[in-house]
Amino acid sequence: TYIIAEPCVDVLDKACIEECPVDCIYEGNRMLYIHPDECVDCGACEPVCPVEAIFYEDDVPENWKDYTSANYEFFEDLGSPGGASKIGKIEKDTPFVAAQPPRGE
Ligand code: F3S
Ligand code: F3S
Numbered sequence: 001t002y003i004i005a006e007p008c009v010d011v012l013d014k015a016c017i018e019e020c021p022v023d024c025i026y027e028g029n030r031m032l033y034i035h036p037d038e039c040v041d042c043g044a045c046e047p048v049c050p051v052e053a054i055f056y057e058d059d060v061p062e063n064w065k066d067y068t069s070a071n072y073e074f075f076e077d078l079g080s081p082g083g084a085s086k087i088g089k090i091e092k093d094t095p096f097v098a099a100q101p102p103r104g105e
Contacts, residue, residue, distance in 0.1 A: 001036040002046060003071045005064040007053035008032055010103040016045035016054060017084070026074070026084040028093045030100070033074040038082065070094040 004016075008031040016032065017025050024038035025045065034045075034054075046054045055061070060068050073094045081087050092098075 001039040001041065001057050001071070002034050002043065003055050003057050003060050003068050004032055004034055004053050005055060005060060005067040006100075006103075007051035008049070009097060009100050011051055011053070013050050015048045015050060019044040019048050023083045023085050026078075026081075026087070027089045028074060028097070029089075029091060030093050030097055033071050033094075035075055035080065035084075036072050037075075037080055066096050070096050 004025075010030055012027070012030075012032060014027075014032070021042055021044065022038055022040055024035040024040075026033050026035060041056075043056070046056070055064075057068060073096075074092075078090070
């Protein structure tokens, strides 16, 4: 799977959503999360993120490894919705992401 990391927090550019052929990038309060079971590793989202927040799972920088867990954790109570557009924004973040200091200008 691909993972969204810290640069997305409080930015939520959403260019990635347009690219995903399986609609597996879900919106939380402060960032977006890729569903690890629904992502087909096409990689289309990665180059379009203007803040370079998206990485292949094995390539997530060491200091952002907590975001790998966050992308998995986000879906623990959601299961596999099978499409982000039909459920829209999800009013939560993982505790790790919720605890991040505010980012952005
Ligand atoms: Fe976030 Fe980049 Fe997508 S900022 S919403 S991962 S385009
Ligand atoms: Fe979608 Fe990106 Fe995975 S475009 S299928 S989330 S690699």
